[in-house]
Amino acid sequence: MPIKEISAESVRDKSIRHGHISTLHLWWARRPLPTCRAVVFASLVPDPLDEHCPEAFREAVKNILEDDTYRPYNDIPYTAAFDIMEDNLRNRLMMFIGKFSDKCQNDMRTGKSTPPKDQLSDGSLIKWENKDNPRILRMARELIWVAYNSDRTPTASYKQLHEAFDRAFDAIGKAETKLYNIPDRHIETPHVLEAERELKETIDNFQNQMPSVLDPFAGGGAIPLEAARLGCRSYGNDINPVAHIIEKGSAEFPQKYGKPIVISREEFLKKYGHEGEQMAQETARGISFDGTSYHIPNRLVWDVEFYVKKVLRETEAKVGWMYPEDEQGNKPIAFYWARTATCSNPSCKAQVPMLKGFNIANTSASQIYLEPHVENNNITFEIIQGKSPLKTGWNNRGSITCPCCGSVTDANQVKQQSCTEGLTPRLIAVISEAPNGKRYAIPTDKQRDVMRKQLGEISRPTELMQRNSNGGDTFPWGFTKWGDLFSDRQLYMLSAFIDEIKKNAEELGGTPYTKVLQTYIALWFDRVALINTSFGRWHTSRETIEHPYSRQAIAFVSDYPESNPFCTSSGSALNQLDWVLRYIESESGSPISASFANASSGEKSQFGKKELTAAVTDPPYYDAIAYGDISDFFYVWMKRTLGDIYPINFSTPQTPKSEECTALKHHHEGSEEKAKRHFEHKLTEIFDAIEEQTTDIVSIMFAHQSTEAWTTLCNSILDARMNITGSWPMDTEMANRSLGLAGAALESSVTVACHPSERKGFGEFREVKRDIERKVKEEVESLYALGFRGADLLTACFGQAVSEFGRYKTVEKADGSTVTVAELLDLAKQTAFNALLQGIDADDETRFYIGWLQMNGMGETDFDDATKFTRVGMNIEIGDIFRQGLLVRDGNKQHLATAAEHLEAHSKSKGTSKSDLLIEQVHRAMLFYKGSGGDRRELLRLIRDVAPDANDSFWRVLASLKELLPAGDDLQQVQGLLQNGENLRRECKDVDNQTFTQGTITFGE
């Protein structure tokens, strides 16, 4: 796997918005698309260098990837040393998955950064821009096709397979053209039905010759989306009905229905009337009229837009009055509210707005604050430009300091008030869009009067929320039902939308296609509901509304923005529609959709024995996210918008939780132990079914770093008769990590590849240990050559180590006792670590320094870690490490010493002799080098005495540091020394004959 390239594009993926799967509807813990595409693809093609690789596949790689675009790097750009990447078929295949662009390669070598969109080459499969590139996708699909069919028919030549692929794939295109060009194909004439049947048959025929891939934990649908994009028969399960609907909207409907349509004017008018004609002219979606017919490039986008706008118009006509303009005719975009607490001083009882501060806009262009005026116990505000002179507000973690009398009402009293009589919200400011930015104003009388109007009956969802077992929820404040998250005006407006949605559904009728439209209307509605709660936040530095799920639980807020759904700003209902349409548009290109089941995975009868080729998945992370609990926010609304359309999925009062594969103690009588057992049991049950149903490979992505979670995962895999055969680290979250520098800590997710296998009887610990050591040593060598370094190398070796003991059902010690998986994992880790350091020919202290840097970086760690660390195969005492100044102690924490910290306590000659430790020599050289005030003569002498040759270990240690150090002073010195290495080695020879002026010399960079 080209992990650096995948990581780079995956980090970029987090910031891609328009048309990205994550923007259709909120779901938690989504995997980045580049990681998913890479893992699915790599799971389905063999290694061309493997002795068992079919010849036809090698031929395919040779032919399809012969272009220079896929030539491996002349010099791996992200390693410090000069590493040639051999031009072989395996490496070409990797370069197809992802390759750094020429620009990025140059930038990496010169330490520059490259804009994210330019990092990968245009030919990379995983690049965002290639998600609907027909040429690149065709190449990927053909490679998968050849891999799959050459395995089934070993006698077939590449030429035969290539021709068969062309026939099957091109037939789909022809059938599509035929169907989509039939005028008025929305009317089910025999001709249309025949063309539809033909298209379905060609897709089926193609997919029958492609692998089947299942994701048993499909969530937001990223993995099934990518498997379908690559042409596979793609299945996804999720226990959660909300996830199920999102999956259909993401990876089934756009691919099935987001297609062109030609409608005669007569039919068009019948369906859409003059409003439709007007929308066709206004909307910039490439719709054209040829005098007799409308040509609509994407029928689904058109219909969703048309019907949502209709619902929106009709709802606004009913409840738009609740959001009045101000006297100048400015339409508000949001109303800023603060809940008020009653001052506990009996002689004051002021209603204090619970404001934590007074700034309401804080951008480079606009700074606005609320200036409070207090008269007796009456508090009013004025809106002023600039920054508030008041540094703190009246609300400090729920405790209220009364601005009228100075009394403090503590948080418990305020919570008590909130639970008994409520904290009446007060409208503080109205925000509207003005020509030169946002306008903030004190509410007008009309705007206040509206709030006093009786709204009639309000339908408030009474379903209970679930307490967050880690705290930080709304329960102590008395907000316990989903309906409590909305103000009356919001609920009245949302109910009005639902009435219109239902009315519209009746008019649309119940065909499969209109159900699809209903689904998107419901997804759009969820977006509207999410932005219209009284638990969002006003983002002062962006001037936008943030929804309440910025974390994975809803926390209490004391002030909040209320959106005007009928405006046109980012919080409006229209804007929510735009996100939905953009997504559909962006994923409508492929003809191949995924299939989803709303079921708890692990059901053995769902697929036949060995019916699937691969499973690729991303299981829940232990107790990290309470999917069922938090998605109930949407469930209660979907039940209302989609309950009639998907009656079975929405038959339970709330999302099903008992079968959810998570370790949440509050679902298990408060017992952590029971929760853990449930998670382990469920995960094993699911892997067990997968093992039975899958022939080739099971790839599992896992982001949880705790040993406990890892032990559980490995246990479940091994218990399900599978073995881990490889592991790859991939970054997804670290936005600030600069390319080319391996991160010091393991902040990546890991993908493990497992093979369904018969496991052997028992192994002897002694032998297993020896095998692990041998295997890991071999692996380190080959992975090092591929540019794996540091913690990434460690993770990759880890999989190899596990694969050795994973072949046995049990591993026993000489005394007959069984070695636990936890112990074996520890052994695997230690072996991998030792093997990793073996490449560094240095004294123990220097190896310690590099090893520590790889594992812990320069950050603080607990004192205990140091002792544990030296146990990992090193003949070194922790006391000595501290005495030598390699670790710096700070209370019960410690951190690795910088060059300056390390040599502080030593004499100036320390590190200048060959007999000194390598790390001392390197640090001394860094200090001599430092900046323009460095000591060049001393530096050249040092180089002459300890490292006159490029092969000296000194330079290797520097190269390792370059890859491991975080940005900062030390890294700068290391980079400088390496860049000037050649000069330094040349010049050091006659250092004593040169003249230097101390402190004024620059180092020629």
Ligand SMILES: C[S@@+](CC[C@H](N)C(=O)[O-])C[C@H]1O[C@@H](n2cnc3c(N)ncnc32)[C@H](O)[C@@H]1O
């Ligand atoms: C880590 S998320 C998957 C995220 C997904 N890969 C994505 O990119 O959006 C795990 C998913 O497993 C689902 N899940 C939990 N228990 C399950 C079960 N027993 N059967 C099927 N799905 C389950 C959760 O609802 C959640 O959506």
